[in-house]
Amino acid sequence: xxxxxxxxxxxxxxxxxxxxxxxxxxxxxxxxxxxxxxxxxxxxxxxxxxxxxxxxxxxxxxxxxxxxxxxxxxxxxxxxxxxxxxxxxxxxxxxxxxxxxxxxxxxxxxxxxxxxxxxxxxxxxxxxxxxxxxxxxxxxxxxxxxxxxxxxxxxxxxxxxxxxxxxxxxxxxxxxxxxxxxxxxxxxxxxxxxxxxxxxxxxxxxxxxxxxxxxxxxxxxx
Amino acid sequence: xxxxxxxxxxxxxxxxxxxxxxxxxxxxxxxxxxxxxxxxxxxxxxxxxxxxxxxxxxxxxxxxxxxxxxxxxxxxxxxxxxxxxxxxxxxxxxxxxxxxxxxxxxxxxxxxxxxxxxxxxxxxxxxxxxxxxxxxxxxxxxxxxxxxxxxxxxxxxxxxxxxxxxxxxxxxxxxxxxxxxxxxxxxxxxxxxxxxxxxxxxxxxxxxxxxxxxxxxxxxxxxxxxxxxxxxxxxxxxxxxxxxxxxxxxxxxxxxxxxxxxxxxxxxxxxxxxxxxxxxxxxxxxxxxxxxxxxxxxxxxxxxxxxxxxxxxxxxxxxxxxxxxxxxxxxxxxxxxxxxxxxxxxxxxxxxxxxxxxxxxxxxxxxxxxxxxxxxxxxxxxxxxxxxxxxxxxxxxxxxxxxxxxxxxxxxxxxxxxxxxxxxxxxxxxxxxxxx
Numbered sequence: 001x002x003x004x005x006x007x008x009x010x011x012x013x014x015x016x017x018x019x020x021x022x023x024x025x026x027x028x029x030x031x032x033x034x035x036x037x038x039x040x041x042x043x044x045x046x047x048x049x050x051x052x053x054x055x056x057x058x059x060x061x062x063x064x065x066x067x068x069x070x071x072x073x074x075x076x077x078x079x080x081x082x083x084x085x086x087x088x089x090x091x092x093x094x095x096x097x098x099x100x101x102x103x104x105x106x107x108x109x110x111x112x113x114x115x116x117x118x119x120x121x122x123x124x125x126x127x128x129x130x131x132x133x134x135x136x137x138x139x140x141x142x143x144x145x146x147x148x149x150x151x152x153x154x155x156x157x158x159x160x161x162x163x164x165x166x167x168x169x170x171x172x173x174x175x176x177x178x179x180x181x182x183x184x185x186x187x188x189x190x191x192x193x194x195x196x197x198x199x200x201x202x203x204x205x206x207x208x209x210x211x212x213x214x215x216x217x218x219x220x221x222x
Numbered sequence: 223x224x225x226x227x228x229x230x231x232x233x234x235x236x237x238x239x240x241x242x243x244x245x246x247x248x249x250x251x252x253x254x255x256x257x258x259x260x261x262x263x264x265x266x267x268x269x270x271x272x273x274x275x276x277x278x279x280x281x282x283x284x285x286x287x288x289x290x291x292x293x294x295x296x297x298x299x300x301x302x303x304x305x306x307x308x309x310x311x312x313x314x315x316x317x318x319x320x321x322x323x324x325x326x327x328x329x330x331x332x333x334x335x336x337x338x339x340x341x342x343x344x345x346x347x348x349x350x351x352x353x354x355x356x357x358x359x360x361x362x363x364x365x366x367x368x369x370x371x372x373x374x375x376x377x378x379x380x381x382x383x384x385x386x387x388x389x390x391x392x393x394x395x396x397x398x399x400x401x402x403x404x405x406x407x408x409x410x411x412x413x414x415x416x417x418x419x420x421x422x423x424x425x426x427x428x429x430x431x432x433x434x435x436x437x438x439x440x441x442x443x444x445x446x447x448x449x450x451x452x453x454x455x456x457x458x459x460x461x462x463x464x465x466x467x468x469x470x471x472x473x474x475x476x477x478x479x480x481x482x483x484x485x486x487x488x489x490x491x492x493x494x495x496x497x498x499x500x501x502x503x504x505x506x507x508x509x510x511x512x513x514x515x516x517x518x519x520x521x522x523x524x525x526x527x528x529x530x531x532x533x534x535x536x537x538x539x540x541x542x543x544x545x546x547x548x549x550x551x552x553x554x555x556x557x558x559x560x561x562x563x564x565x566x567x568x569x570x571x572x573x574x575x576x577x578x579x580x581x582x583x584x585x586x587x588x589x590x591x592x593x594x595x596x597x598x599x600x601x602x603x604x605x606x607x608x609x610x611x612x613x614x615x616x617x618x619x620x621x622x623x624x625x626x627x628x629x630x631x632x633x634x635x636x637x638x639x640x641x642x643x644x645x646x647x648x649x650x651x652x653x654x655x656x657x658x
Contacts, residue, residue, distance in 0.1 A: 017658055056493030057657060074497060080490040082226065084233040093226055097499040122233060138494070 005067050006031050007146050007177050008053055012062030015048050022048040024202045025061050030146060034177040035168065037192035037209070044198040046181040047077055050148045053179060073144030077151050077181070079135035083124030087116045087134050090123055091141070098142030110137040114160075128155045136164065147171060149180040153187065165191055223500060223508035227482055228515070244474070248466050248524055262298040263352045266307035266316040271326040279331060282370035289366065296355045311344055317352045318343045320359075330367075372437045379433045400427050460623035463528055467521050467549075468556070468615035469589055474520060475513035475557050476581040479564025483509045483649070484577035487656040502653040509568070510561040510646055517557025518550065525549055548621040548631065556614035559638040562645035563610060569652030610645075613637040 006029035014025035023045040030036055030053075038046040051057040052064055054074035066072065081090045091107035100106040111118050114133040117126070123134055132155040139147060147168065153161045168178045168191070182188055188195070188209070195212040197205035205212060232238060267290070277284045290299060299320070302310065307319040321340040329337035341356055381388045385399020398406075404423050407416050486492045486505065495505060529543055564581055571577035592612035596603020606612040613634045620630035 051493060054493070055497040072497070074494065076490060076493060078490050080494045082230065082489055082491060084230040085226065089229065094494070094499070097495070 005065070007034075007067050007070050008072065008179075009065040010049070010053060010059075010062065011065055013049075013052050013059040013064055014061040015052060015057060016060045021201050023052070023198075026203045028196060028203070028206060030177050030179055032175045032177060033172050033193070034179075035172060035191050035193045036177070036179045037188050037195050038179065038181040038198060039183075039188065039195060039212075040198035040204075043200075045201040046198055047150050048201075049196075049198065050074070050150050050179065050181060051076070054148050067145075070145040071142050072146045072148060073139035073142065074148045075136050075139035075150060075152055077154075079131045081123050081131070081134055081138060084122050086118075086120045087111060087123050087126065087130075087137075088118055088120075090134060091137060094138045095141050100141060106141060110140060113137070129157060129160070132156060133160060140167070144171075145176045147176070147178045147180075149178065151181050151183065153182075153184065223505065224511050224515070227508060227512045230482075231478075231512075231516075244470065244520070248470050251466075262296060263317045263355060264315065265294075265297045265299055265352065265356065266302040266310060266319040267299045268302060268304045268307045268319055268321040270304065270324050271322045273322060273327065277327055277330070279367065279370045279374070282373060284366070284370075289363070292362070292366075294359050294362075296358055297352070311342060314344060316344075318356060320356060372434075375437055376434050379430050383427065383430055400430070459532065460619055463525070463622055464615045464618035466528070467524055467553070467618045468592070468611055470524060471517040471521055471553065471557050471614065472560055472588060472611050473585050475517050475560035476564040476567065476585055477578055478516055479509045479513040479561040480568035480571065480577040480581040481574050482512060483565050483568030483653070484571055484656070485574040487572055488574045492656045496657055502656075503650045506562075506565050506569075506646060506649045506653055509565045509649075510558050510642070513561025513564060514554045514557035517560070518553045521549065521553035521557070522546070545621050545627075548627065549618065551635070552614070552617040552621055552631070555635055555638040555642070556610060556617065559610035559642035559645070560614070562642045562649055565649035566645050566652055569649050569655055572655055572658075607637075608641070610638055610641050613641070 008030040010026045010028040012025040012027060013023075014021070015023045026049060028036075028049075038049060040046055048057065051074075052059050054072055055064065056074060056076070082093070085093065088107050088111060091110055092103045095103035095106040110116070114137045116130060116133055116137065123131060126134065132152075136149070136152060139149070152164060156164065165187075172178065178191075180187075180191075192209040195205065195207065195209050196203060197212070273286045275286060277286060297318075300316065302316075302319075304321070307316065307321075310316045311319050319342040321342070323338065323340060326337045326339070329335060339360065341353065343353060377388065378390075381397045381399065383400050385397050385402045387394065387396050389395060400423050404420065404427075407420050407423070410416050483506065486495065492505075496502065525546065567580050567584060568574075568577040571580045588606075588609050588611045591602050591606040591609065592615060594602040594606070596606070617631055617634035617638070620627040620634065624630060
């Protein structure tokens with residue numbers, strides 16, 4: 001009988017940009033059903049850790065492990081899409097790249113789900129909120145088992161926030177997991193099952209959400 | 223990714239407009255240059271000597287107007303008064319004034335000293351070319367006169383040999399001639415003196431018998447014989463077309479590949495793609511393919527527009543029609559090779575604006591290096607050989623001009639392939655910088 005492995009894990013994974021250390025080596029595991037919140041001030045290394053977990057960046061040290069067959073969806077903090085393409089064209093392009101069997105149908109489904117405009121207007125002309133919806137919709141292509149969301153609700157209205165967390169809950173209920181960076185205490189308390197706190201590129205706390213004491217962590221890491 | 227890039231290109235009206243207008247502008251300019259290359263410069267002829275309809279020189283009769291039209295094939299001579307010619311030279315309606323000064327014909331008839339023609343040139347950039355054309359005109363005239371002068375001199379030689387009636391500087395003369403002198407001496411009693419005179423006359427007769435060839439070779443110590451043409455079209459037209467194509471696709475392919483690769487980072491998409499959706503090598507390849515596709519479409523547009531301009535303008539040679547299939551191969555290879563270099567610049571610059579600026583700044587030195595003859599500045603030739611522009615131009619020139627271009631075209635195609643592979647490989651390595 002094989003030992004269970006995490007959906008996603010950082011094994012001493014760290015990242016340097018030239019002489020600057022963005023993230024000291026980190027040990028972190030993401031398990032089925034997890035809702036792991038990454039917290040910390042600006043520049044703490046949350047986005048770098050998410051990019052490493054997503055495979056968008058290669059670690060300078062250590063490695064990232066992914067359970068076989070698990071797909072990862074990633075929504076970076078700044079929307080990642082082609083401004084000259086419409087929302088539909090962006091979705092169809094990334095659906096094709098993600099290996100969706102029917103890219104057109106997948107694009108239609110997500111356009112409806114996120115209430116995105118279907119016309120041919122370039123996505124660069126969309127509102128900030130709609131661009132973020134498109135960013136999240138692209139992350140959901142390819143039926144990911146793990147969602148990596150970098151401050152996903154920053155530009156969303158309350159209704160869209162609610163729908164997003166509903167989707168996350170559905171994913172977790174199906175055995176998936178979510179890792180999200182947030183500055184929102186309310187989201188942290190409502191959604192997170194575990195918390196990883198970062199400060200100045202170092203992991204200063206990792207544990208159940210109930211054990212996370214923000215003021216104590218800040219004192220420890222100061 | 224290539225489809226996406228083409229779609230993005232279509233969505234950029236300004237860029238698309240430039241891409242469409244640029245080849246047309248280049249084609250028109252090239253057409254004008256090609257037209258200028260074969261056009262006859264308008265030159266004023268000021269006749270201050272009242273040239274007669276015919277001139278007899280050394281027994282040859284020259285019809286002045288016919289002779290002028292025969293020797294002035296490269297310029298259009300128009301007869302004007304001195305004042306009109308000066309005015310038109312100032313206005314730029316004629317590019318030069320050729321003046322026949324008073325006493326020209328009488329000096330010419332005298333055959334003692336050379337008469338002079340005066341040439342006044344405009345200060346424009348083509349004055350050097352016009353001076354060369356007028357020099358060619360005078361050279362042609364001199365050749366015709368030389369034939370007359372030699373014939374005239376040979377008549378004197380014949381008179382000296384055989385004796386008879388003739389004229390010298392217009393005055394009638396009767397010459398005994400060497401042969402008659404020999405006969406006279408032969409009838410005289412043989413003495414030491416008559417023997418010496420007969421020996422001299424014998425030697426003189428032998429020497430004068432070869433005077434004709436000697437005079438002709440003196441007139442033309444070196445004769446230039448043009449070899450058979452190796453090309454199928456007029457070489458200037460093929461050259462300007464090759465440079466127009468090379469310059470256009472260098473500009474476009476570098477800018478497009480550099481800008482579009484760096485734009486993947488600007489749009490923050492590079493990280494999404496690099497998660498295993500698409501390899502960096504694939505991404506670089508897509509930009510090279512985009513550059514090759516655009517180079518093909520716009521290069522063909524230029525070649526077609528150029529061909530039409532040549533046909534409409536009646537310019538001799540340079541028609542690209544029969545070599546279009548070969549041009550297609552060259553455009554794809556050159557566009558791809560230049561696209562690989564552009565992708566490398568894009569990877570190094572990392573930002574679309576910076577990449578486009580760098581590409582723009584790099585285009586000019588690349589082109590100038592390609593224009594410097596390697597025989598004159600060898601290091602420029604070495605650097606130029608390491609860049610695709612010069613090989614692109616050589617490919618196009620050979621494809622458009624050479625009667626049998628296959629060897630040269632294959633060699634330049636190999637260069638473009640190798641350079642494309644090297645720059646493409648470097649761009650793939652450099653593309654990792656886009657992830658930072």
